[in-house]
Amino acid sequence: MHPFSHSSMRYHAAVLLSASLLAVGCGGTVSRAADSSPESGLTASSAANPSPESGLTGSGSVSANASAESGTPVAVHGALSVRGTDLIDGSGNPFQLKGISTHGLAWFPQYVSEDAFRTLRDGWGANAVRLAMYTGEYGGYLSGGDRTALENLIDQGVQAAEHLGMYVIIDWHILSDGNPNQHTGEAADFFRRMSARYANRPNVLYEICNEPNGGTTWAEIKQYADQIIPVIRENSPEAVIICGTPTWSQDVDQPAGNPLNRPENVLYALHFYAATHKDGIRDKLVRARAAGTPVIVSEFSICDASGNGGIDYESAEAWKRLLKENNISYFSWNLSNKAETSALLAPGCQKTADWEDSDLTETGKWVRSLMLGQ
Ligand code: IDC
Secondary structure (H helix, E strand, O other), rough: OOOOOOOOHHHHHHHHHHHOOOOOOHHHHHHHHHHOOOOOOOOOOOOHHHHHHHHOOOOOOOOOOOOOOOOOOHHOOOOOOOOEEEEEOOOOEEOOOEEEEEOOOOOOHHHOOOHHHHHHHHHHOOOEEEEEEOOOOOOOOOOOOOOHHHHHHHHHHHHHHHHHEEEEEEEEEEOOOOOOHHHHHHHHHHHHHHHHOOOOOOOOOEEEEOOOOOOOOHHHHHHHHHHHHHHHEEEEEOOOOOEEEEEHHOOOOOOOHHHOOOOOOOEEEEEEEOOOHHHHHHHHHHHHOOOOEEEHHHEOOOOOOOOOOOHHHHHHHHHHHHHHHOOOEEEEEEEEOOOOOOOOOOOOOOOOOOOOOOOOOOOHHHHHHHOOOO
């Protein structure tokens, strides 16, 4: 049974309720009843089950799965696209993704679930999640990891997001493998299959190279992106694609001088760690937008760039103001209980959903307040 009539109110009410109650585990109770439908298999693609109830217009590719909740972020906002420097929703209004990034899928698979994502949606105000699949680190997709298991985790994450009406980024998380051209063939193969599997899903975004580094130039990233973007476009012509930028996705001011061959519906990644990246990187964001480049913060935290160390609240507040002023989408690193400052969950926390205040780190509390607009 689907509570189509009042579920939009339910979603918003849940966010407000949890804002006032400081999200003391209320996420699960508010909407769990709506999720009784069985998991649909990969082949039961949403395109086959257009949902007449969603009543969305102006976003041709919206096709909610029959088992998805309505009144959710995706049901309300539909397929996203890029216009000028803005991300816009299916009705043409500016839209801000507010999301949480997983840690490495291979390392913390326990948080890739509908219960975890529902807690983020209803308790934290998140409308999106990012699935970080390392390529070069231990257990990564290109470094001995179990590719089938990793793709199954991605599928689990995409299905969970779809049922909850949340947006989801599939992130090819290069890091130690600093130049994406090292593995263009594998990336093309991966994105060909992902974009075919999730063709026409209004909620799926593709991030094609997390953080180029080690001296990789924008010209080299462009060379890679100009090969990968057409592969995705063949299956998912309208999907929003996120492209990394040089120096661990800090040099977002560079694409303007040397545009991609097919820049439609592409966002450029700027990643920051507030204790390391300050005015210099904030200036890059401002300059990039002034030059017409649409920016997304597809990863950030408020500690230093190691993912650890102290929190810089002053710099974090400056970033918060800048994101708000410019309506920039953001994703907080990381959903895990690893003993590091950027982890959102306390090291001792064993719960995989329905977190309470005492389960969160200082970063977790700050990020939740940010998302709840406090
Ligand atoms: C870090 C994790 C850490 C892990 C390491 C692997 O927090 O637990 O051991 O990766 O090398 C990034 C990367 C992101 C990093 C993060 C913190 O995208 O993968 O995660 N960071 O160093 N860019 C800037 C910082």
